[in-house]
Amino acid sequence: MAGRKARRIMVTGAGGALARQVINRLGASRRIVAVDFRRRPSFGADVPCYRVDLHKRGFEDVFREHPIAGVIHLGRIEADESTPERRYNANVLGTQRLFDLCLKYGVEQVLVLSSFYVYGASPYNPALLTEDAPLKASGLTAELVDSVELENLANIYMWKERALNMTILRPCHIAGPKIRNSMSLLLSRAVAPALVGFSPMMQFIHVEDMAEAVVRAYEGNRPGLYNVAPDDYVAYADALRACGCRPLPLPSVPQALPRLISQALHWDAFPAYLVPYLKYPVVVDGSLFERSFGFAPRRSLTDIFEYYRRKKQR
Numbered sequence: 001m002a003g004r005k006a007r008r009i010m011v012t013g014a015g016g017a018l019a020r021q022v023i024n025r026l027g028a029s030r031r032i033v034a035v036d037f038r039r040r041p042s043f044g045a046d047v048p049c050y051r052v053d054l055h056k057r058g059f060e061d062v063f064r065e066h067p068i069a070g071v072i073h074l075g076r077i078e079a080d081e082s083t084p085e086r087r088y089n090a091n092v093l094g095t096q097r098l099f100d101l102c103l104k105y106g107v108e109q110v111l112v113l114s115s116f117y118v119y120g121a122s123p124y125n126p127a128l129l130t131e132d133a134p135l136k137a138s139g140l141t142a143e144l145v146d147s148v149e150l151e152n153l154a155n156i157y158m159w160k161e162r163a164l165n166m167t168i169l170r171p172c173h174i175a176g177p178k179i180r181n182s183m184s185l186l187l188s189r190a191v192a193p194a195l196v197g198f199s200p201m202m203q204f205i206h207v208e209d210m211a212e213a214v215v216r217a218y219e220g221n222r223p224g225l226y227n228v229a230p231d232d233y234v235a236y237a238d239a240l241r242a243c244g245c246r247p248l249p250l251p252s253v254p255q256a257l258p259r260l261i262s263q264a265l266h267w268d269a270f271p272a273y274l275v276p277y278l279k280y281p282v283v284v285d286g287s288l289f290e291r292s293f294g295f296a297p298r299r300s301l302t303d304i305f306e307y308y309r310r311k312k313q314r
Contacts, residue, residue, distance in 0.1 A: 004051075017207055111208070128283055129285060194247035195249075195252040198236075
């Protein structure tokens, strides 16, 4: 077997904007293996790249080919992508297989990217959600069942398999260049939905800051569960204005009506699961992560929103 210096860090979801920034930050001093289920990423001759589904048999070949010291698991199918069965296979079964292979091949550290969505959007949420708050998303929004199951699975392995030194990150809305999540697509539009009578407080973190948070968490290697968010937040209506979006008022009842309107307008940026999050605040307390890893975002809300405003002017 190759010596310890030859061991690599596996990054899943390597074709995404966040993963690319993480790899670029690690690449100068670390040996990387890039894995993605959508496409085969490309990072040059020094970085082995694979397109493979985590829940399929061929994934183990990557572990056989390369001694893996650690895994940064950023790859997942978003709630508005693909079918529920495909999401479950990739996000839950694929993640479980990843963890089992990590145990089998002696991986020493695992970092998992979760999401603040797992808390669920509810009028009864406290002003700041800490890491010990219950995960209510699956009971409130069927489209997020696999997201909650993924994190529950990670929690089980974190406490049961201490050798994995597992860290779980729950970031707020990640935004900025090349980010393709639902909120980023929504802010990129000239016209964006706004539910009549609602403008919840929201948090945003720039993709560059989130990449730095991932690298700090991995290099700091302090296993546990952490929210990742700045200590400032903004009302949704103000965020739309700052991004140069024209709000389109939509009725919030009956509950299915906003979904039907978004389907009729072909708004892929306004999936069904997002409706409750445009009604009720889900504001998380990121202070534990800040204290544990000495983290402070460098990019402000103004920087984030200015990107979307400039994008509309091109």
